[in-house]
Amino acid sequence: MFDYDAIIVGGGPAGLTASMYLARASYRVLLLDKESFGGQLKNVYLIENYPGFSEGISGPKLASEMVNQAGKFGVELEIKEVVGVEPYSSCTLVNCADGKGYTCGAVVIAGGARPRRLGVPGEERLQGRGIVHCALCDGGRFTDCVVAVCGGGDSGVSEALYMRNIASRVILLEAEPGLTATAILRERVRHDSKLEVRCGKKVVEILGGDNVTGIEVIEAASGQREMIKVDGVIVHVGIEPNTDYLEDVISLDDQKRIIVDDRLVTQIASITAAGDIRKGSPWQIGAAVGDGVMAALSAQRFLNGSNK
Ligand SMILES: Cc1cc2nc3c(=O)[nH]c(=O)nc-3n(C[C@H](O)[C@H](O)[C@H](O)COP(=O)(O)OP(=O)(O)OC[C@H]3O[C@@H](n4cnc5c(N)ncnc54)[C@H](O)[C@@H]3O)c2cc1C
Known part of the structure; x- marks a missing residue:
């Protein structure tokens, strides 16, 4: 007898959905998260593109509803970091950082x-000393200050739009020649006099002693360098999957994302992957939720001994 029928690693929207589906189907489910439940949702001020909320919904509110729903159907939730997954022919062992292991x-x-980090000088040293990755969590410390937001994709532009209500000046930097965010966000930025958009400019160093005092940027076209005084830097230049402990367990692609088939099953039939961590994910909440459903259905199929 296993400790649990299914163990879900990660309590973001994908994991919360998968756990809720499996528990609702009467499986014994353990959901583990190393920090707190909700994943990246906890950092999103307003979600406008998740269906069912015409006025948008705050990330923490959506996360708390998902957690309540999982709990209602009997998911056991525990804060623990998973550091190893060992698949055997009859069961899988999930090992946690506190030394405990669970079979399922x-x-x-x-x-x-x-x-993802920028990978420039000053970045490691000034982490948390003016460099942050979440405007909703840490943006308040830059009230009436000058802030640079690095990254012109959806999350970077959303963060810049959030910061424009807090900071005295927001500079949005994108290394590519144009913003890569969706059109509606690009449009909002274009009409916002408080946001200064600088495309084709790459941050090459973050400056400061005890705290951030500025950034050095280089213009891609001319190679010209410029020092800009800022009090804070918010970095949103992509993401890296949390797969460090899985490298010898399942197949990962060259960006360390989990390779899955069209039912989200890895090369090991008892292990599925869902959400931002898998190859091909569009990094969206709706997609993570959909993945959670698919992964749960594939896990059920495996638990029932059916490959149909
Ligand atoms: C600022 C920002 C704004 C965004 N805005 C939007 C938006 O408007 N619309 C949209 O659709 N998407 C948005 N996104 C993207 C969206 O939040 C993600 O695509 C989504 O949260 C991915 O869900 P997930 O469940 O795959 O992973 P995550 O939300 O990343 O959750 C993964 C969880 O797993 C846990 N974990 C990781 N490793 C371990 C381990 N070893 N052991 C235990 N637990 C572990 C983590 O602590 C985390 O809680 C935004 C993201 C950010 C950062």
């Missing part, structure tokens, strides 16, 4: 992703 029939890996 099926595993859903839904560990999401973490923000």
Whole structure:
């Protein structure tokens, strides 16, 4: 007898959905998260593109509804970091950082992703000293200050739009020649006099002693360098999947994302992957939720001994 029928690693929207589906189907489910439940949702001020909320919904509110729903159907939720997954012919062992291990029939890996670093001098040293990755969590410290937001994709532009109500000046930097965010966000930025958009400019160093005091940028076209005084830097230049402990367990692609088939099953039949962590994910909440459903159905199929 296993400790659980299914263990879900990661309590973001993908993991919360998978766990809710499996528990509602009467499986014994353990959901593990290393930090807190909700994943990246906790960092999103307003979600406008998740169906069913015409006025949008705050990320923390949506996360708390998902957690309540999972709990209602009997999912056991525990804060623990998973550090190893060992598949055997009859069961899978999930090992946690506190030394505990749990056996189960099926595993859903839904560990999401973490923000990618810029990889420039000053970045490591000034982490948390003016460099942050979440405007909703940490933006308040830049009230009436000058802030640079690095990254012109959806999350970077959303963060810049959030910060424009807090900071005295927001500079949005994108290394590519244009913003890559969806049209509606690009349009909002274009009409916002408080936001200064600088495309084709790459941050090459973050400056400061105890705290951030500025950034050095280089213009791609001319190679010209410029020092800009800022009090804070918010970095949103992509994400990296949380797959460090899986490298010898399942196949990952060259960007360390989990390779799955069209039912989100990895090369090990008892292990599925869902959400931002898998190859091909569009990094969206709706997609993570859809993945959670698909991964749960595949896990059920495996637990029932059916490959149909
Ligand atoms: C600022 C910002 C704004 C965004 N805005 C939008 C938006 O408006 N619309 C939209 O659709 N998407 C948006 N997104 C993207 C969206 O939040 C993600 O696509 C979505 O949260 C991915 O869900 P997930 O469940 O795959 O992973 P995550 O939300 O990343 O959750 C993964 C969870 O797994 C946990 N975990 C990781 N490794 C381990 C481990 N070893 N052991 C235990 N737990 C582990 C993490 O702590 C985390 O809680 C935004 C993202 C950000 C950062």
